[in-house]
Amino acid sequence: MALKGNLRDFSFSQLLNLISLAKKTGTLEVHGLDKDALLSFKGGKLIYAQNSRADNGLGAILARTNKLTDKQYQVIKDRAENIGDKELGLMLINSNYVTQDEILVSLKQEFVSTANDLFTWAEGIFQFENNIKPSPDKISLLISLENIIIEGSRQLQEKERLEDEIPSLDMALRFTENPGTNIRNVNLSVKEWRVVSFINPKNAMRQIARTTKLTEFEFRRIVYSLIQAGLVEIIRPEGSKPSSPKVSTLPVESTDDQKSLVNRLITRIRSL
Amino acid sequence: MQTVKMVVTGPFSSGKTQFIQTVSEIDVVATERKISSESERIKETTTVAMDFGRITVDDDLVLYLFGTPGQKRFDFMWEILSEGMLGFVVMVDSSRPETFREARRILETFRAYAPTPYVVTANKQDLPDAWDPSDMRIALRLAPEVKLLPCVATDKESVKNSLLELLYSILERMDP
Ligand SMILES: Nc1nc2c(ncn2[C@@H]2O[C@H](COP(=O)(O)OP(=O)(O)O)[C@@H](O)[C@H]2O)c(=O)[nH]1
Ligand SMILES: [Mg+2]
Numbered sequence: 001m002a003l004k005g006n007l008r009d010f011s012f013s014q015l016l017n018l019i020s021l022a023k024k025t026g027t028l029e030v031h032g033l034d035k036d037a038l039l040s041f042k043g044g045k046l047i048y049a050q051n052s053r054a055d056n057g058l059g060a061i062l063a064r065t066n067k068l069t070d071k072q073y074q075v076i077k078d079r080a081e082n083i084g085d086k087e088l089g090l091m092l093i094n095s096n097y098v099t100q101d102e103i104l105v106s107l108k109q110e111f112v113s114t115a116n117d118l119f120t121w122a123e124g125i126f127q128f129e130n131n132i133k134p135s136p137d138k139i140s141l142l143i144s145l146e147n148i149i150i151e152g153s154r155q156l157q158e159k160e161r162l163e164d165e166i167p168s169l170d171m172a173l174r175f176t177e178n179p180g181t182n183i184r185n186v187n188l189s190v191k192e193w194r195v196v197s198f199i200n201p202k203n204a205m206r207q208i209a210r211t212t213k214l215t216e217f218e219f220r221r222i223v224y225s226l227i228q229a230g231l232v233e234i235i236r237p238e239g240s241k242p243s244s245p246k247v248s249t250l251p252v253e254s255t256d257d258q259k260s261l262v263n264r265l266i267t268r269i270r271s272l
Numbered sequence: 273m274q275t276v277k278m279v280v281t282g283p284f285s286s287g288k289t290q291f292i293q294t295v296s297e298i299d300v301v302a303t304e305r306k307i308s309s310e311s312e313r314i315k316e317t318t319t320v321a322m323d324f325g326r327i328t329v330d331d332d333l334v335l336y337l338f339g340t341p342g343q344k345r346f347d348f349m350w351e352i353l354s355e356g357m358l359g360f361v362v363m364v365d366s367s368r369p370e371t372f373r374e375a376r377r378i379l380e381t382f383r384a385y386a387p388t389p390y391v392v393t394a395n396k397q398d399l400p401d402a403w404d405p406s407d408m409r410i411a412l413r414l415a416p417e418v419k420l421l422p423c424v425a426t427d428k429e430s431v432k433n434s435l436l437e438l439l440y441s442i443l444e445r446m447d448p
Binding site: 022 | 406439
């Protein structure tokens with residue numbers, strides 16, 4: 001089924017959150033007003049990215065990250081047009097121009113910056129196609145999305161938007177049990193760590209905000225980025241549940257009477 | 273005569289009116305009112321639509337279904353409507369991801385008002401652009417124990433199923 005929409009109303013951080021948590025494999029195409037981007041994922045991790053504004057060949061990327069001189073890049077561009085990235089990479093490694101690590105670091109920098117740039121797009125039609133892989137001559141990596149999401153969500157400055165996302169500070173937070181997401185692998189700021197250290201199903205968010213001496217705005221933004229990265233979720237604070245199993249909103253008192261009333265509703269609706 | 277009520281909420285155009293209309297024995301959009309002030313030179317007309325449906329269970333039990341009003345200005349009504357409700361249904365238009373954020377806001381707000389059972393419907397599953405419910409579950413940040421039901425609000429069986437799932441959750445709450 002369709003996984004499409006517009007970044008104007010379904011943000012890029014929500015999209016990455018979805019891809020990461022659903023561990024999706026496939027390719028995301030985004031068409032912006034004057035630019036396009038294409039990102040590929042495997043099991044919810046970023047493996048490849050390119051955008052329409054630059055030459056996405058390995059030679060160009062190595063030149064942009066100063067691993068090749070402009071002259072070397074020019075030669076490659078003129079003479080190695082038909083050589084794929086994997087072959088070119090091997091030749092450059094074997095001839096000692098660059099190391100394998102330098103290539104991987106350059107590519108990672110390039111892919112992450114393509115992803116980061118998408119957080120700033122005001123709009124862009126996106127479509128995710130399952131199981132479409134990057135072309136086989138491209139070198140792919142395996143980059144976790146948590147850090148990219150946290151970094152991107154930090155830039156969210158809209159107060160109203162944050163209040164929509166986290167309307168009530170009377171609720172509590174708990175760590176999710178997503179296998180594969182580990183808070184220790186995430187680069188958190190000191191303030192973010194302070195919030196993390198108070199996360200507990202018993203602590204209402206309001207208390208955490210007060211204890212950590214953050215403004216509600218700062219606090220909401222931190223919580224929002226942790227939620228988007230799939231690390232925490234909102235729950236009702238523990239201890240606030242009614243201790244009796246009775247439903248207080250039913251017009252009858254005893255549990256048996258309540259059950260019989262609900263069963264009458266069930267029978268009636270089945271018969272509609 | 274005993275009455276119980278359920279609230280049907282969700283973003284604008286998610287299918288609340290349709291959902292209630294499909295199972296209600298009375299016409300739903302009866303509470304639409306026009307308020308206009310004749311003394312003003314520019315005629316102002318405001319429409320307040322609040323859906324209201326009824327299912328008579330037997331001689332002394334009636335179930336009311338309330339739809340929440342669409343505009344954000346009327347959010348204060350949520351708190352009033354949520355008082356005394358047996359449970360609530362959050363409708364989401366599966367083909368309009370731009371409304372998921374609003375759906376989350378509504379869900380989080382209602383959840384904070386009351387610990388009442390609720391279900392979420394992935395409505396308009398008949399449309400070609402409908403998102404897969406498993407993707408919607410993540411986009412809406414639903415915990416695994418929350419029921420997300422594929423739904424077509426024009427289809428009676430589908431609406432019945434959503435209401436029944438909500439009632440089963442209410443029964444489970446009584447037998448912990
Ligand atoms: N295809 C389709 N259309 C639906 C469905 N449910 C509602 N609609 C249509 O969506 C539009 C908005 O529905 P409405 O009930 O007025 O939404 P409300 O604003 O939430 O009350 C109407 O044109 C409905 O006929 C559905 O399940 N499938
Ligand atoms: Mg309506």
